[in-house]
Amino acid sequence: MKAFFSTLRRLLDLHDIAATWIGTPFVPNARIKRGGVSCQMLAAEIYRECGALTGDEADGVPEGPMDWSNANNTSLIEAWLDDMPHRFAPVERPWKPGDLIGFRLGGCLHHLGVDVGGGRMIHCLRPDGVRYNRIDDATYLKRISRIWRPIE
Numbered sequence: 001m002k003a004f005f006s007t008l009r010r011l012l013d014l015h016d017i018a019a020t021w022i023g024t025p026f027v028p029n030a031r032i033k034r035g036g037v038s039c040q041m042l043a044a045e046i047y048r049e050c051g052a053l054t055g056d057e058a059d060g061v062p063e064g065p066m067d068w069s070n071a072n073n074t075s076l077i078e079a080w081l082d083d084m085p086h087r088f089a090p091v092e093r094p095w096k097p098g099d100l101i102g103f104r105l106g107g108c109l110h111h112l113g114v115d116v117g118g119g120r121m122i123h124c125l126r127p128d129g130v131r132y133n134r135i136d137d138a139t140y141l142k143r144i145s146r147i148w149r150p151i152e
Contacts, residue, residue, distance in 0.1 A: 001089050004052045004150035005098025011117065014098055017049045018114065018122045025129040029063040039124045040064070040077055043100055043112045046122070052098075052150040053087060066126075069106030077102060078109050081148050088148040095147045101135065104145040113140070 005011050020033060027036025031045050040061050048058035062076040069075075081088050081100070088100065095101060097117035102109040113123035113135070120132045121140075133140060 001151050003096070003098065004050075004152045005096070010050065011097055013050050014046070014114075015116055018046055018116050021046065021122065021130045022132070023129060024124070026124050026126040028066055037124055037130060039112045042122070042124045042130060043114050046114055047100075047150060052152075057084065057087060064110070069104075069108050069110035071107070073107045075102075075109040077112060078146065087150060089151050091147050091149045093144075093147065095135075096149070098150060100148045100150065101144055102146040102148070103140060103143040105143065109145040111143075 005014055021037065021042060024034050024037050026038065029038050029041065030036040031041035044053060044058040044061040047053040048055060060080065062080050064076045091099065095115050097115050099115045101113045101115060101121060103111040103113065105111050113121035115121050115135060119134055119136055121135045122130065122132055124130045135141065
C-alpha cells in the first residue's frame with residue numbers, strides 16, 4: 001500500500017488546491033467552489049482535483065441530512081469510505097498530510113477534514129464555510145473517530 005500523497009509534488013498540489021477552496025460558504029451537500037460546499041463534498045473535490053479520486057468516485061459521496069448524527073449511530077460517510085479499500089486505507093494515529101480525518105458528531109462520524117500539513121486541516125463548517133483549523137485543537141482532537149489514508 002503506497003500513500004497517494006507520498007511525493008513532494010503531490011503534497012504541494014494538495015496545499016495549493018486546498019487553498020483555492022478557502023472562503024467557500026457552507027451549503028449542505030453542495031460542491032461548488034466559491035459557491036457552496038459541505039464537509040464531505042469538500043474532501044471529495046479536493047481529492048478529485050489532486051487525482052486521488054476519479055470523478056465517478058468523488059460523485060459517489062453520500063448526501064446526508066444535517067441532523068443525521070443526532071438520530072443515527074451509523075455513518076453514511078464511513079460506509080462510503082469503507083466501500084473503497086482500493087482508494088482509502090484506515091490508519092491509526094499519527095496521521096500525515098493528505099490523510100482524511102473523520103470526526104464524531106452526535107451518535108456517529110459525521111464530519112470530515114483533510115490534513116494539509118503543519119498541524120492544520122481544511123474543512124467546512126456552518127456558518128464559517130471552508131477554513132483551516134489546528135487538528136490538535138481540543139474541540140477537534142477529542143472528536144476524532146477514524147483516519148483514512150488515500151492510497152494508489
